[in-house]
Amino acid sequence: MKYLCLVYSAETELESLTDAECMAVSESMAAAGQRIAAEALESVQTATSLRVRNGKISITDGPFAETKEQLAGFYLIEAPDLNDAIRVAAEIPAARVGTIEIRPVRELKP
Amino acid sequence: MTQVTNKGIAEIYRRESRGVLATLIRVLGDFDLAEDALADAFAAAVEQWPRDGLPKNPAAWLVTTGRFKAIDRIRRKARFDASLTEVVERLGGTSVAAVEWDGEDMKDDRLRLIFTCCHPALSSEAQLALTLREVCGLTTEAIASAFLATPSTIAQRIVRAKRKIRDAGIPYEVPERRDLPERLENVLGVIYLLFNEGYSTSAGEAATRPDLTSEAIYLGRLLADLLPEPEVLGLLALMLLHESRRPARTTEQGDLILLEEQNRTLWNRELIDEGSALVRRSLESGRVDAYTLQAAIAAVHSNAESAEETDWTEIVGLYGVLLQLTESPVVELNQAVALAMRDGPAAGLARVDAILNRGELGDYLPAHAARAELCRRLGRTEAARASFERALQLTQQEPQRRYFERRLQELQN
Numbered sequence: 001m002k003y004l005c006l007v008y009s010a011e012t013e014l015e016s017l018t019d020a021e022c023m024a025v026s027e028s029m030a031a032a033g034q035r036i037a038a039e040a041l042e043s044v045q046t047a048t049s050l051r052v053r054n055g056k057i058s059i060t061d062g063p064f065a066e067t068k069e070q071l072a073g074f075y076l077i078e079a080p081d082l083n084d085a086i087r088v089a090a091e092i093p094a095a096r097v098g099t100i101e102i103r104p105v106r107e108l109k110p
Numbered sequence: 111m112t113q114v115t116n117k118g119i120a121e122i123y124r125r126e127s128r129g130v131l132a133t134l135i136r137v138l139g140d141f142d143l144a145e146d147a148l149a150d151a152f153a154a155a156v157e158q159w160p161r162d163g164l165p166k167n168p169a170a171w172l173v174t175t176g177r178f179k180a181i182d183r184i185r186r187k188a189r190f191d192a193s194l195t196e197v198v199e200r201l202g203g204t205s206v207a208a209v210e211w212d213g214e215d216m217k218d219d220r221l222r223l224i225f226t227c228c229h230p231a232l233s234s235e236a237q238l239a240l241t242l243r244e245v246c247g248l249t250t251e252a253i254a255s256a257f258l259a260t261p262s263t264i265a266q267r268i269v270r271a272k273r274k275i276r277d278a279g280i281p282y283e284v285p286e287r288r289d290l291p292e293r294l295e296n297v298l299g300v301i302y303l304l305f306n307e308g309y310s311t312s313a314g315e316a317a318t319r320p321d322l323t324s325e326a327i328y329l330g331r332l333l334a335d336l337l338p339e340p341e342v343l344g345l346l347a348l349m350l351l352h353e354s355r356r357p358a359r360t361t362e363q364g365d366l367i368l369l370e371e372q373n374r375t376l377w378n379r380e381l382i383d384e385g386s387a388l389v390r391r392s393l394e395s396g397r398v399d400a401y402t403l404q405a406a407i408a409a410v411h412s413n414a415e416s417a418e419e420t421d422w423t424e425i426v427g428l429y430g431v432l433l434q435l436t437e438s439p440v441v442e443l444n445q446a447v448a449l450a451m452r453d454g455p456a457a458g459l460a461r462v463d464a465i466l467n468r469g470e471l472g473d474y475l476p477a478h479a480a481r482a483e484l485c486r487r488l489g490r491t492e493a494a495r496a497s498f499e500r501a502l503q504l505t506q507q508e509p510q511r512r513y514f515e516r517r518l519q520e521l522q523n
Contacts, residue, residue, distance in 0.1 A: 079279075081283075082231060083285065084281075102278075
């Protein structure tokens with residue numbers, strides 16, 4: 001199965017983590033054949049939200065939801081089941097300061 | 111040929127159905143399909159066993175029959191739904207064509223089922239409902255009445271939980287060794303929650319719900335048989351030792367009787383002996399856990415002739431170890447009460463007040479009840495009254511309410 005691990009954290013908390021550590025974890029996921037994609041995101045202050053209503057685009061500054069913990073990055077992984085996905089997600093450095101939301105990927109039906 | 115009666119089949123159902131279901135879930139990979147298969151298999155048994163005699167291994171027969179019936183069901187559906195063809199192939203394929211049989215397999219399946227139902231990715235309400243439904247075999251109606259909910263709420267909770275198990279990929283497995291301690295803790299937590307709700311109901315007319323304590327003990331025994339880790343034995347011991355006092359805990363009218371005032375000859379000796387032996391077995395492991403320590407404390411009470419003859423020094427000491435392990439203010443409160451029994455109510459009250467003054471346990475009923483009782487013993491009537499009134503405000507249980515009202519009445523006289 002594919003799981004998307006969404007990293008949520010207060011942005012100030014993330015400062016305690018180094019890029020080097022995050023990259024090392026991501027590399028070891030890749031080496032184990034479990035990483036499909038992984039990226040960190042720029043600060044939430046850079047976020048733009050878009051909606052299309054009645055064919056008309058509306059753009060607003062900021063994230064979809066104003067919360068204390070922000071979406072800070074993601075890992076798309078391959079794992080046989082949730083227990084394995086949990087094991088992989090527990091290695092994500094940001095899990096120590098924030099929350100990892102693990103979501104199974106839904107295969108779209110043609 | 112063994113004569114088979116419907117009563118005999120009912121007995122086999124009672125003994126084997128949960129294990130057969132657990133194995134069918136693994137073989138079929140689906141809860142609902144397995145439940146239908148179980149029903150089909152027993153329907154076939156009722157028809158065939160009285161005619162053909164009892165099979166040598168009824169559980170194996172039921173699994174094999176259930177599996178065939180399930181494949182049949184899917185085949186019939188597959189005619190209308192092409193996506194099921196793959197499922198039929200998987201189930202009918204050579205890989206699972208012959209279900210290998212031995213008792214160990216079935217034991218493992220029962221463990222898998224427990225760990226799946228108590229998976230921490232499910233809400234704790236869902237874990238409880240699913241465990242009672244799948245592992246204990248309780249009906250939705252029985253679960254609903256146990257938790258003062260409507261059957262439709264419980265049914266919905268179970269449906270959602272099964273859907274999450276399927277869609278989120280919660281596996282049907284006993285966790286790996288390195289994950290086991292944490293996951294086992296969760297399973298034990300579910301069982302203990304169930305027991306506590308039965309031992310002292312959170313709300314309603316009755317002080318106890320023996321149906322819930324007996325299901326919790328059933329689960330505890332099952333787990334102790336399948337996975338005899340020290341904390342599993344400790345939890346089972348704790349439940350048995352508490353359960354042993356049930357006949358003495360309430361009057362015929364359902365009013366509560368405190369431990370000190372209970373008629374100890376009513377305590378169930380058999381359960382006490384079994385529980386005490388389990389405590390010793392758990393302690394022999396050299397590991398110490400919170401359940402075993404609580405059971406050890408319960409065992410000291412159980413083996414004392416009266417409150418006065420209880421070894422309070424031992425109990426204070428055991429609470430001390432437990433406190434180091436859990437750092438829980440509730441444990442500290444219990445230790446304070448034991449201290450009051452050993453060193454007198456003033457010593458106990460000082461500790462209780464210290465805990466309450468820290469702002470912890472402000473809404474915790476037993477803290478106020480303990481404070482009230484200690485103040486009463488010290489003749490501090492006004493303080494006792496205030497604390498009994500606070501406890502009365504906090505209770506939602508009818509027998510507790512009557513108890514505190516009685517205490518308040520006594521203070522007036």
